Amino acid sequence: MSLAVRWIRLLMVVSAAGFAGAAYAIRAAMDGPIEQYSGAxxxxxxxYTIVIxxxxxxxxxxxxxATIAYCWFIEFAQLTPIPAALSQRSWFARQLLGARFDLIDVAWYPVGAIPLIAAHWFLRARTRSRTDSPRSSSTCRPEGSLYDP
Incomplete structure (x- = not known):
């Protein structure tokens, strides 16, 4: 495994923990629709960070x-009695599966994913443009030659 992949994975774990911390902080400090919508x-x-x-x-x-499909799958699974039954038995299951279906959550999952998709796309495009630049191409020009900008 390359060093870059390790750093990406570490960054994703830290990001997931940060998002979870933000969700719990909002839940502790607020009540009502902001808590619900921000949670979704x-x-x-x-x-998204887990997928990456x-x-x-x-x-x-x-x-x-994949993120939106998974979130919608979990939300629509809440129309069955299985997530509610599991959530009654375990705090962890309640965090992962929820307990009841909410159509508003279906709309808010993309709201949480779209900014990360945009940031991921931007960073990937920026990284690729750096690797495609003339300076990074493998030519036979010696360093310090007249051809270096």
Whole structure:
């Protein structure tokens, strides 16, 4: 595993912990719709970081699609009695699965993923433009030659 992949994975773990911390801080400090909507958006952000941690070379659109599909799957699974039953038995299951379906959450998952998709796309494009620059190409010009800008 390359050093870059290790750094990306470490950054994603730290980001997921930061998003979770923000979600719990909002939950502790506020009540009402802000708590609910930010919780759904931050849940999607956590899932996005997990997707990148699992497969760092994934494209932003694929990571975003996987994130939103997973979040929607979990939300629609709440229409069955299984997540509620598991959530009654375990705090951890409640955090992962929720307890009841909320259609508003379905709309807020993309709100949490889209900024990360955009940032991922921007960083990937920026990294690629640096590697495609003439300075990084492997030519036979010696350093310090007249051809160096």
């Amino acid at each position: 958006a931050l849940s999607a952000a956590i899932v 941690c699992i497969w760092p070379p994934i494209s932003p659109l694929s990571a975003g699609s």
